[in-house]
Amino acid sequence: MGESVGQLVGGSFEKVLLRVKKDSSIQLGEILVHETGSQKFFLQVYDLCYGSQISQQNLELMSGMELEQNLGVNLFDESIQVYSVAICKNLLVYDKLEKARLTAKSLPPLLSRFSRISEKDIEILNNPENPLFVGFLRSGSSKVKARVRIDAQKTFQHHVLLAATTGRGKSNLSSVIFWNLLENPGFGMLILDPHDEYYGRAGFGLKDHPGRNVIYFSDYDSPAGTRSLRINIKSLKPKHFLGVSEWSSAQAEAMARYYSRFRNRWIEFILLEKEQQEFPDVQPGTFSVIKRRLLNLLDVFVANGRITCEGIFSFDGFESTVSDICDFIEQGRKVIIDSSNISSQQEILVGSMVANLLFSRHKHYKKKGTLKQKPQAVIVLEEAPRVLGREVLKSGSNIFHTIAREGRKFKIGLYAVTQLPSLIPREILANMNTKILMGIEMKPERAAVIESSSNDLSTDERAIASLGTGEAIVSSSFLGFAVPVNVPLFSKKNMAGLPESNEKSLSFRKEDVELF
Amino acid sequence: MADCHIGSWSNPSMRELSILAFEKACSICIDKKVDFVLICGDLFNTPLPDIELLERTIRSLQKLRQNSIEVYLIAGSHDFSASNKTFLRILSGIGLINNATRLAGSDSEKIRLDFLLDEKTGAKITGLLGKRNALDSELYQSLDRSLLEKEGGFRIFMFHNAVSELLPKRFSKISGMPLSLFPRGFDYYAGGHVHYVDEKDMEGYGLFVYPGPLFPSGFDELKTLVSGGFFIANVDEKDSGGSPVSLERVKIMLKNVRCFDFDCNGKNPEEINAEVFSAIEGEEFFDTIVLMSFYGKISGSLKGIEFSSFSKTAEKKSAFFVMRSTSKLESSEFKEMFVENRTPEEIEKDIIDSNLGKLFDDKEKERIFIKSLISVLSLDKSELEKEKQFQERLSQNLKSLLSD
Numbered sequence: 001m002g003e004s005v006g007q008l009v010g011g012s013f014e015k016v017l018l019r020v021k022k023d024s025s026i027q028l029g030e031i032l033v034h035e036t037g038s039q040k041f042f043l044q045v046y047d048l049c050y051g052s053q054i055s056q057q058n059l060e061l062m063s064g065m066e067l068e069q070n071l072g073v074n075l076f077d078e079s080i081q082v083y084s085v086a087i088c089k090n091l092l093v094y095d096k097l098e099k100a101r102l103t104a105k106s107l108p109p110l111l112s113r114f115s116r117i118s119e120k121d122i123e124i125l126n127n128p129e130n131p132l133f134v135g136f137l138r139s140g141s142s143k144v145k146a147r148v149r150i151d152a153q154k155t156f157q158h159h160v161l162l163a164a165t166t167g168r169g170k171s172n173l174s175s176v177i178f179w180n181l182l183e184n185p186g187f188g189m190l191i192l193d194p195h196d197e198y199y200g201r202a203g204f205g206l207k208d209h210p211g212r213n214v215i216y217f218s219d220y221d222s223p224a225g226t227r228s229l230r231i232n233i234k235s236l237k238p239k240h241f242l243g244v245s246e247w248s249s250a251q252a253e254a255m256a257r258y259y260s261r262f263r264n265r266w267i268e269f270i271l272l273e274k275e276q277q278e279f280p281d282v283q284p285g286t287f288s289v290i291k292r293r294l295l296n297l298l299d300v301f302v303a304n305g306r307i308t309c310e311g312i313f314s315f316d317g318f319e320s321t322v323s324d325i326c327d328f329i330e331q332g333r334k335v336i337i338d339s340s341n342i343s344s345q346q347e348i349l350v351g352s353m354v355a356n357l358l359f360s361r362h363k364h365y366k367k368k369g370t371l372k373q374k375p376q377a378v379i380v381l382e383e384a385p386r387v388l389g390r391e392v393l394k395s396g397s398n399i400f401h402t403i404a405r406e407g408r409k410f411k412i413g414l415y416a417v418t419q420l421p422s423l424i425p426r427e428i429l430a431n432m433n434t435k436i437l438m439g440i441e442m443k444p445e446r447a448a449v450i451e452s453s454s455n456d457l458s459t460d461e462r463a464i465a466s467l468g469t470g471e472a473i474v475s476s477s478f479l480g481f482a483v484p485v486n487v488p489l490f491s492k493k494n495m496a497g498l499p500e501s502n503e504k505s506l507s508f509r510k511e512d513v514e515l516f
Numbered sequence: 517m518a519d520c521h522i523g524s525w526s527n528p529s530m531r532e533l534s535i536l537a538f539e540k541a542c543s544i545c546i547d548k549k550v551d552f553v554l555i556c557g558d559l560f561n562t563p564l565p566d567i568e569l570l571e572r573t574i575r576s577l578q579k580l581r582q583n584s585i586e587v588y589l590i591a592g593s594h595d596f597s598a599s600n601k602t603f604l605r606i607l608s609g610i611g612l613i614n615n616a617t618r619l620a621g622s623d624s625e626k627i628r629l630d631f632l633l634d635e636k637t638g639a640k641i642t643g644l645l646g647k648r649n650a651l652d653s654e655l656y657q658s659l660d661r662s663l664l665e666k667e668g669g670f671r672i673f674m675f676h677n678a679v680s681e682l683l684p685k686r687f688s689k690i691s692g693m694p695l696s697l698f699p700r701g702f703d704y705y706a707g708g709h710v711h712y713v714d715e716k717d718m719e720g721y722g723l724f725v726y727p728g729p730l731f732p733s734g735f736d737e738l739k740t741l742v743s744g745g746f747f748i749a750n751v752d753e754k755d756s757g758g759s760p761v762s763l764e765r766v767k768i769m770l771k772n773v774r775c776f777d778f779d780c781n782g783k784n785p786e787e788i789n790a791e792v793f794s795a796i797e798g799e800e801f802f803d804t805i806v807l808m809s810f811y812g813k814i815s816g817s818l819k820g821i822e823f824s825s826f827s828k829t830a831e832k833k834s835a836f837f838v839m840r841s842t843s844k845l846e847s848s849e850f851k852e853m854f855v856e857n858r859t860p861e862e863i864e865k866d867i868i869d870s871n872l873g874k875l876f877d878d879k880e881k882e883r884i885f886i887k888s889l890i891s892v893l894s895l896d897k898s899e900l901e902k903e904k905q906f907q908e909r910l911s912q913n914l915k916s917l918l919s920d
Binding site: 185210211212213222223224225226227228230235316317318319320321323324327331332507508510513514515516 | 591595596602604605608615617618619622624625627644645655656657658661680681682683684685687688689692694695696697716718866869870872873877878879880
């Protein structure tokens with residue numbers, strides 16, 4: 001046990017009162033530990049108040065004497081007479097004999113002494129089978145040396161929500177998590193990156209990971225060794241457009257019928273207004289709207305009966321881009337799609353194409369009985385309400401919604417990032433069993449997350465609001481309690497394990513290159 | 517042209533077609549008075565081909581030389597031998613071919629390529645060899661692209677690998693090289709390795725051309741391509757804004773190809789036999805390669821299907837060569853079992869990928885090492901080699917790999 005910082009002096013199960021030792025400066029959110037027999041009790045401070053042996057009336061009298069008459073008042077045995085009281089909640093109990101975390105159902109003995117949580121304490125609590133580092137344990141504002149690891153397999157199978165106001169370090173935390181996942185071949189990832197911040201085109205990034213396991217797709221000045229983000233229009237199916245744009249049932253049906261009749265040339269035929277007479281029951285206006293939206297979505301234009309492509313979609317080549325991406329994910333590689341140069345709708349469309357193919361492949365593997373051998377797939381969605389928002393889902397389900405509901409059975413998980421979790425329906429939030437909360441300023445947003453959290457966060461609202469940059473609370477059904485963490489800065493210095501060989505160039509013999 | 521694969525096919529009649537295709541292609545080049553010939557890898561099917569095939573190849577190359585047609589060549593995945601032994605060295609040594617892969621300096625960490633100047637046209641030609649199992653990606657990673665991009669004039673880049681952005685869907689299992697590894701702004705990118713015909717102007721790069729094989733080298737290729745061929749590129753020196761190159765496709769049609777597809781689903785052997793005989797009996801196959809493709813789940817035993825009689829019947833009708841494909845044919849007699857419908861290369865790749873990280877920290881390095889090891893161990897004994905010589909060659913290659 002470390003140095004005592006407080007002693008249990010009363011309260012109830014929900015509200016345990018600890019007298020705080022002088023100068024121990026306990027902070028909100030701190031985790032305190034008491035060991036008795038084979039059991040270790042863990043409490044967390046959620047409020048602080050004053051305590052004194054002097055009555056309130058006398059304290060006010062003393063204050064008046066100082067303020068009005070400038071009389072110096074010195075207390076006899078000040079450290080005993082006045083102090084702070086920490087109001088704590090029971091987090092859990094660890095039983096050393098059973099080596100198990102137990103839900104707290106009893107109170108620690110009165111007058112038991114509590115000390116700050118240590119590295120050893122977190123080790124016994126947090127020893128997952130498939131560990132993924134998320135940050136260092138934070139007790140109040142101070143960083144404890146202990147690394148907090150979550151079980152990657154369980155976590156990503158049951159989806160992750162990362163919620164925070166802008167500027168609180170979402171990207172930094174995601175980079176740290178992705179970096180650590182890069183080492184793990186048991187995970188394939190699709191990262192849709194609208195800010196082009198993960199690869200590290202201009203500085204340190206995931207590309208610098210020694211495993212060289214990142215595949216980067218970009219439509220703009222692709223660095224050597226990376227892929228061009230170009231997709232053949234023939235790979236598009238009507239279902240890929242669900243959630244990308246709002247379609248009336250008449251429009252969705254017309255698209256489906258065109259696809260069913262003309263298969264991979266359906267878009268070409270709609271754009272060129274070919275064979276519309278085959279569908280006399282479809283209003284010409286419906287075709288016009290579909291055509292206009294497709295032109296806009298795909299960055300193409302039609303002139304003199306010819307279609308010209310200007311964006312990432314093309315009629316020529318790039319037939320295997322989407323299946324290549326799925327292949328990489330199935331190989332446990334991490335695919336980053338730089339979508340900074342394309343529209344938000346195009347980004348969702350690309351994500352939808354990959355997610356659809358991945359989902360149907362995983363369903364197929366499950367039927368064949370080979371899904372267990374496949375890596376867990378993770379799809380990273382920034383600004384998740386774009387596809388998982390209540391308003392979007394009103395006009396119909398989309399593949400991301402399907403994955404949020406059923407992905408767990410098919411080894412596909414979502415890593416959804418948002419500033420506005422309240423826009424995501426409650427049943428989807430509840431399906432996301434791990435929530436990482438960074439500072440959230442708006443009350444309705446905090447409420448949405450707290451209400452759907454796996455751990456009881458009812459007393460943490462103030463703590464969530466006051467989280468500083470790089471501070472987070474990890475709430476997960478796979479952790480005994482919501483763990484406060486401090487996320488290290490994503491930098492070359494902090495990301496350990498960069499081998500020197502990564503920076504060395506290979507050397508070539510002339511005879512090996514020329515051959516003859 | 518690319519992928520001549522002289523000496524491919526185990527059947528002597530078909531093997532003869534592989535050299536005939538090359539001889540015919542050279543004759544056409546002479547007739548059409550081309551300025552020079554580019555061969556983008558895999559001239560031969562093995563690094564040490566049969567002496568007779570070599571002799572005939574030399575004769576064709578000599579004819580090109582006599583007509584002042586230079587040949588620029590890069591080594592392909594089939595030309596490459598871990599011991600660096602290849603007859604291409606001899607052909608280059610006697611001046612019949614020019615190796616387009618020329619390093620500007622000696623051993624170095626960066627690959628700096630030199631251009632070969634074609635004196636007749638002023639075209640500047642360079643390229644990188646292709647290696648088995650995409651081992652050439654390491655070379656491309658270290659290629660000094662900026663040096664090549666700075667060069668002025670009409671530039672040609674020769675390569676022998678699959679470009680992932682160009683791969684058609686049916687080749688999606690082939691691992692391709694990203695376009696971004698190529699130097700930008702060349703006028704013509706002459707490619708080989710992937711056996712399909714394609715030409716595409718790639719934004720920021722230039723015209724990429726795959727001429728396909730000079731002669732198909734398997735059942736599926738015969739079925740889809742029917743014939744081999746190459747491109748003759750005409751260069752318009754006037755600046756018209758677009759690509760200055762226009763392409764003329766030249767087909768090498770040595771034999772007719774006739775393909776029969778038999779849907780055997782739910783049929784018994786007798787019905788299949790009757791259907792096949794009725795289909796081929798009314799036909800004449802003068803000098804034609806006959807392909808028979810069987811698919812579906814039959815009722816009864818495969819033994820009852822008279823495959824050899826089909827071949828004999830077709831041969832009696834003057835078929836040049838009869839091939840059949842039964843890989844998609846199943847028999848209901850056998851209990852259904854799970855067989856991975858993947859190529860050995862795909863299975864091999866998955867096994868390697870799932871075990872990476874056990875030998876070296878650097879997974880890419882480990883991947884390259886494993887692929888190199890497979891490449892060394894899959895060397896074939898040449899007909900000219902004695903057992904002992906082959907063993908020595910194998911052992912030397914292994915030592916060389918392990919010492920690197």
